[in-house]
Amino acid sequence: MTDITHSGFLPWSTAMERALYGPDGFYRTQGGPAAHFRTSVHASPLFAAAIARLLLETDEALGRPSEIALVDVGAGSGELLEAVRAHLLSIDKHHPDHANAAGYSMIDRLQLIAVELADRPDNLTSDIEWRNDLPDVTSVTGLLIANEWLDNVPCDVVQSTPDGWRAIDVATDGTECLGAAPDLEQQAWLSTWWPSDRSSDPDQTSARAEIGLRRDAAWQRAVAVLGRGVAVAIDYAHVRTSRPLFGTLTGYAHGRQTVPIPDGSCDITAHVALDSCAAAAAATHAEWTIHSNQRTVLHSLGITGARPDLSLASSDPRGYLRALSQASAAAELTDEAGLGGFGWLVQGVAVPVPRPLTQLEELAQT
Numbered sequence: 001m002t003d004i005t006h007s008g009f010l011p012w013s014t015a016m017e018r019a020l021y022g023p024d025g026f027y028r029t030q031g032g033p034a035a036h037f038r039t040s041v042h043a044s045p046l047f048a049a050a051i052a053r054l055l056l057e058t059d060e061a062l063g064r065p066s067e068i069a070l071v072d073v074g075a076g077s078g079e080l081l082e083a084v085r086a087h088l089l090s091i092d093k094h095h096p097d098h099a100n101a102a103g104y105s106m107i108d109r110l111q112l113i114a115v116e117l118a119d120r121p122d123n124l125t126s127d128i129e130w131r132n133d134l135p136d137v138t139s140v141t142g143l144l145i146a147n148e149w150l151d152n153v154p155c156d157v158v159q160s161t162p163d164g165w166r167a168i169d170v171a172t173d174g175t176e177c178l179g180a181a182p183d184l185e186q187q188a189w190l191s192t193w194w195p196s197d198r199s200s201d202p203d204q205t206s207a208r209a210e211i212g213l214r215r216d217a218a219w220q221r222a223v224a225v226l227g228r229g230v231a232v233a234i235d236y237a238h239v240r241t242s243r244p245l246f247g248t249l250t251g252y253a254h255g256r257q258t259v260p261i262p263d264g265s266c267d268i269t270a271h272v273a274l275d276s277c278a279a280a281a282a283a284t285h286a287e288w289t290i291h292s293n294q295r296t297v298l299h300s301l302g303i304t305g306a307r308p309d310l311s312l313a314s315s316d317p318r319g320y321l322r323a324l325s326q327a328s329a330a331a332e333l334t335d336e337a338g339l340g341g342f343g344w345l346v347q348g349v350a351v352p353v354p355r356p357l358t359q360l361e362e363l364a365q366t
Contacts, residue, residue: 289345
């Protein structure tokens with residue numbers, strides 16, 4: 001990589017913004033995430049069942065209000081909201097205890113809100129509200145989910161040099177060059193959240209970091225949507241004690257990892273410093289915080305991957321096969337080497353911790 005500055009090169013955050021969300025950006029023209037990569041939502045209906053369970057438990061913790069919302073930030077084509085709605089419809093009539101004091105069921109009280117820059121899909125259920133921006137501050141009572149959203153919030157990328165951190169700028173074809181030194185706010189974030197002084201080690205002058213300031217601000221604003229409720233960020237993540245030496249910036253297209261070229265042809269993503277995001281929201285809105293991983297949280301919500309009893313194979317062969325299929329899907333969702341390793345950041349505003357989550361060992365009240 002050359003140490004030059006000339007026209008055509010942009011900071012990675014600016015290039016990423018244009019490549020993903022500009023008029024010809026990846027998320028506006030490439031058919032949505034499902035056309036390129038498989039998230040937990042696409043892997044199994046069990047993920048939606050777990051979110052529905054968390055919504056029901058949040059509803060109970062809130063005292064079953066007259067209205068409760070499920071907000072999906074970075075909703076893609078609305079698949080998660082559709083699946084949660086279908087799951088709730090299938091169980092609502094069998095559970096009168098989900099009704100509030102006035103007798104209204106969960107479905108009767110439920111608002112479904114999708115937040116997504118792309119246009120509303122033509123075949124989306126009519127009772128899903130489609131928005132291009134977040135709801136107003138403190139306007140929502142309920143559960144907010146941001147599944148693989150923060151990793152697509154643009155970030156600046158820096159590289160260590162003998163003289164300290166330097167920005168990495170990039171051209172549309174993916175060519176990179178060293179840019180300016182980070183500004184004071186960026187330097188402060190690096191000192192706090194990516195603290196290793198790699199520039200002092202001449203053998204590590206190619207070390208990189210991804211500055212999470214925009215992710216912190218995005219998550220802080222998302223949590224601020226809640227007047228009362230629970231916010232959940234689910235993403236590729238790392239923490240301060242184990243930041244990746246060379247960063248995580250990469251691309252995805254058509255189901256494959258690829259070089260991150262900011263021309264709109266591929267998704268561009270970087271893992272999220274969820275601990276930094278948590279601190280940003282805790283400083284202004286969140287009253288309690290849970291850090292965990294998907295395996296642990298889904299286990300607490302009843303998605304375990306346990307195989308059915310073999311005796312069921314003889315007494316109810318079809319039931320056994322269905323249960324075995326569900327166990328296989330649950331195993332994929334909870335595999336710590338895959339989807340189960342996703343970081344979960346759960347924060348609450350004016351609400352007790354939902355009952356299943358109180359058992360998590362990493363609960364920290366603030």
